[in-house]
Amino acid sequence: MYFNKKNNFFHGIMFHHFHDNLKHKKSQGSISKEDFCKIIKFIGRENIINADLFQKKLKDNNLKKNEVCFTFDDSVKSQIDIALPVLEEFKIKSFFFVYSSIFENQPDNLEFFRYFRMNYFENIDEFYNNFYKILDRDLSNFFEEKISIIQEKKIKFPYYSIEDIKFRLVRDQFLSKKEYEKSMFEMMKRKKFDPETVKSKIFFNKEDVINLSKLGHSIGLHSHSHPTSFKELNQEDQEKEYKKNLYILAKILNKKEDEIKCMSHPCGSYNKYTLKVLKDLGIEIGFKQIMNIESDKGMLKINNSPLEIARQDHAEIIRRINE
Ligand SMILES: [Zn+2]
Structure with missing residues (x-):
């Protein structure tokens, strides 16, 4: 079982791409609806905590070591088309970490390249x-x-x-x-191939973000332009990235900026200054994307701080199910 294989600490489960082989083709690391349901069964529905409760329990120092939450990065549409109906069916409220340059017609080219590679x-x-x-x-x-x-x-x-x-x-x-x-x-x-023609097929639109929030899911930060090596940015740029991200998401959701309190680090990249920026913005929970302690980065424990909570990649769980 999942928790007997060394995962004896609370953490997040990290999801990215999904496929149905109709609108969304199978691509590297993507999973199907069936795989997604298998993951829920394998972890055990009772161990999966709603996002807002997970955040509250973390704050109260109250999380049990078998408790996990679901997190979705990168605002990709296959999450809405394939994962969301399953989440609603199982009543699992999750974290969605949204980078905001997609709403300014400047999405990261990475997703277009991925689409092109898989479809052409x-x-x-x-x-x-x-x-x-x-x-x-x-x-x-x-x-x-x-x-x-x-x-x-x-x-x-x-x-x-x-x-x-x-x-x-x-x-x-x-x-x-x-x-x-x-x-x-x-x-x-x-x-x-013209990327503009598939943009709406690949990324969330503003209504998707609003709808997720209305359904009770938690929307959080993932930087504005999704730099692949965030820790290399200077302090000013780091601040700009998260301030702009927060400003845009709050505006879309018609919320006050201090109502958004969660985030995940793009590509798991951050440094001490990043954590300070996030703290100053009032962020209470942040996720990285590894499941080990990196002592060279000064980490002392697995969930090193509220802004450095571990996450397991969905591909790793699928691998374990098939073991
Ligand atoms: Zn990302």
Whole structure:
């Protein structure tokens, strides 16, 4: 069972993408409605606490070690289309962490790239081949240099293929973000894919946020523009990111800013200053995305502070169910 496998502390469960193979195709790390129901059964409905109660119990120092809550990051529409009906059926009120640049016509390109990769190619290898063709750079030395890193990653992330790992290294290390995006946009142009046409299919709109809140789910911060390495931002930018995020969400929900008190760290990235910014904004509960203690970051315990609550990834739970 779930809690006998070392999860003997309260935490969040982290969800991202869902698929139904109709409107939302299966993609890396996505789960189906059936998988989602299996996860609820595996954890045990009685162990899943509503978001507002979880937040209150944390404040009162009252959470039991078998209690978890559900959290949804990144404001992706498949959560509304596939997960929300299940949540309502099981009466599980959850946290939804919403980054706000999507409401200003500047969503992170990551989701568009993901959609493009999944919908415009027969399979992932065809995508990689196309990408390298357009990039047209000699990568043999780079891969040679990285050979031990590739092997290490394969052990750490067994569900990634070698090609997946190589692609990520090229994207994140060989290329700058700008160079990577340039190649992706070139590919999209050649395949006549216009991101604007699928925006509403990929992301929440304002009504989705309002509706979730009306249904009793908790809406929280996830930064304004979703930087992948938040801790690298200077103090001023960190402050801007969360202030703008809070301002926009409060406006959409027609709430006072101090009524929003929860958040999750984009890509799990933060530093001491981030925690100060969040505290100053009145945030009471924050989630990271790991389930271990990182002593090099000064963490002393698993749920290191109210703004550093551990979360288990849904993919890991599926892996355990199938074990
Ligand atoms: Zn995120």
